[in-house]
Amino acid sequence: MLPGSSFLLVLWLLVSSSHVIHSQNDEDNEFLENSSRLLNPDPNFPALDCPKDCRCTQEGVVDCGGIDLKEFPMNVPELTNHLSLQNNQLEEISPEELARLYRLETLNLQNNRLTSKGLPEESFEHLENLNYLYLANNKLTVAPKFLPNTLISADFAANYLTKIYGLTFGQKPNLRSVYLHNNKLSDAGLPDNMFNGSNNVEILIMSSNFLKYVPKNLPPALYKLHLKNNKLEKIPKGAFSELSGLRELYLQNNYLTNEGMDNETFWKLSSLEYLDLSSNNLSQIPSGLPRKIVLLHLEKNAIKTIARDVLPQIKNLEYLLLHNNKLKARGIHPAAFQGLKKLHTVHLYNNMLERIPSGLPRRVKTLMLLHNQISEINRNDFANTYFLEELNLSYNKLTSPQIHREAFRKLRLLKSLDLSGNNLHTVPFGFPKNLQILKLKENEISSIPKGTLAGMTKLRELFLSHNKLKLTPCRLPLLSQLLDMAGNQLIYIPPGLPASLEYLYLQNNKITTVSERAFESTPNIKGIYLRFNKIAVGSLKESIFRSLKHLQVLDIEGNLEFSNTSKNKDNSEEEEEEEEE
Ligand SMILES: *[C@@H]1O[C@H](CO)[C@@H](O)[C@H](O)[C@H]1NC(C)=O
Ligand SMILES: *[C@@H]1O[C@H](CO)[C@@H](O)[C@H](O)[C@H]1NC(C)=O
Ligand SMILES: *[C@@H]1O[C@H](CO)[C@@H](O)[C@H](O)[C@H]1NC(C)=O
Ligand SMILES: *[C@@H]1O[C@H](CO)[C@@H](O)[C@H](O)[C@H]1NC(C)=O
Ligand SMILES: *[C@@H]1O[C@H](CO)[C@@H](O)[C@H](O)[C@H]1NC(C)=O
Ligand SMILES: CC(=O)N[C@H]1CO[C@H](CO)[C@@H](O)[C@@H]1O
Secondary structure (H helix, E strand, C coil): CCHHHHHHHHHHHHHHCCCCCCCCCCHHHHHHHCHHHHHCCCCCCCHHHCCCCCEECCCCEEECCCCCCCCCCCCCCCCCCEEECCCCCCCCCCHHHHHCCCCCCEEECCCCCCECCCCCHHHHHHCCCCCEEECCCCECCECCCECCCCCCEEECCCCCCCECCHHHHCCCCCCCEEECCCCCCCHHHCCCCCCCCCCCCCEEECCCCCCCECCCCCCCCCCEEECCCCCCCECCCCCCCCCCCCCEEECCCCCCCHHHCCCCCCCCCCCCCEEECCCCCCCECCCCCCCCCCEEECCCCCCCEECCCCCCCCCCCCEEECCCCCCCHHHECCCCCCCCCCCCEEECCCCCCCCCCCCCCCCCCEEECCCCCCCCECCCCCCCCCCCCEEECCCCCCCHHHECCCCCCCCCCCCEEECCCCCCCECCCCCCCCCCEEECCCCCCCECCCCCCCCCCCCCEEECCCCCCCCCCCCCCCCCCEEECCCCCCCCCCCCCCCCCCEEECCCCCCCCCCCCCCCCCCCCCEEECCCCCCCHHHCCCHHHHCCCCCCEEECCCCHHHHCCCCCCCCCHHHHHHHHC
């Protein structure tokens, strides 16, 4: 994460503060583009001291990054503060060379081939000024037994570490961030008290290891803790009880069960805003979740029930992600969402809901209910969700008669409704009048009863593709943008198209002719898609389209064959098709 860029930043900051830059305007850019010139500024400065192919400055920066080094460079000046050796092929470092550089503050060794044997850990005892140590992307198998107590940040990500010692990260009062993700750490490889005497660690990243338990005695200043992609089964009692400053906790992709935690596990995390427990083995929402959580990831578990009291105490909750679980509506307590005034986004897709859960959060704006088993919508299912703006009910088992005519009556703010992939036979009545997007794709719709689409003055996009429509009503709503009726059984272009229409999708129908006046009412149309119909292309008069000034796409591919003129006869095609007409 941090290393590469921030190290360079340190470099740049150091150099750009030097006297070398005279130009006042656009200092940063000039510096960026001319950094190599600036890094070797003064011809009088002993270039002798700078190792071959490296770049050095008077301020003690030595940059030997990315120059294919196989061995530690000779003659690194003893007074070097910042040494970059990243992106080379170092396999080992001699202890004397490193120990000599006692002034080092930054040592960047990431992206090399260092093994634990090749890293002289005894040398670290001499680096009494070391703040930043970057060792990510090497081949280390055990961490150094000792690191200097001046350390601020240590990055060991993407190695093969199996072991860490008590003084690797312990007794370092200045230590702020530790990166250990993508290693092979198991519980046994960690010391008892890994951060003993390092109370100021704020960021600990241990994702993608082999931990079964959350480590004990985590530093109390933590605000970011990443433990995803481990083998966590259990969160030991009190593991999080001192972490009152923790804001982000990543626990996804583990084997956590409800038995592996209790109602006090998260309770003391009074600053927690982001909790990710997705892709675990939970069968219910853990109780005792703290009130400041804003975003709660619980998707991809095996959650079957939501009890009455688990959610209401999370007063700040805004996003609740519960998709891909095993929820049935009867498993959700009617008061489960009570009092959650900030909750605006709820994902319940891919569950086993057989109806709309009762007691939906009153302030919900986005409700994702697709891919469930919902077969009916009752009069009062949405009676209290006045703020709903986006409702997705696609791929359920809804039939037209089971959608109550007044079910949507309170949804004055609803902008987008998706009922695609259900078993609707007709367009149902009672759509909210302010809808902007209505999707009814992939149903069995064969009729659009009079009045079902009436009065929807804000509708921009109407999707009716892949149904069984033969006829369209003579009056469509005033669609401003898009009408999709592809994959039906239409035999002509719908009459009375609204003037503001921009895109018309009619591919895969049975349209045989396009009347000369078909697009008279749509001067703004940009795209007409008539692919795979039965139009004798020769019958299409150019004059039909001539007046459409905005037309960009006219797709009539796959029609020609139905006119089945003998195309082989040279250059008589047009004539013949004209004849057919
Ligand atoms: C923690 O460090 C203190 C010294 O500061 C030491 O006495 C104690 O034994 C250490 N505890 C563990 C568990 O290592
Ligand atoms: C946890 O449950 C125990 C026993 O049911 C109860 O005494 C305690 O108050 C609960 N703690 C929290 C934080 O809800
Ligand atoms: C977690 O769930 C998966 C699939 O549901 C199951 O195969 C596995 O045994 C469970 N693991 C534990 C530790 O319960
Ligand atoms: C409903 O959800 C499906 C799946 O994510 C998505 O493809 C579709 O566009 C959504 N409907 C609307 C109206 O946004
Ligand atoms: C077009 O006509 C040829 C022979 O006249 C026939 O073999 C072919 O199947 C016809 N194609 C279509 C799409 O009707
Ligand atoms: C952006 C900028 O100032 N670029 C300068 C970098 O240095 C060369 C020569 O050293 C100049 O020609 C560029 O204008």
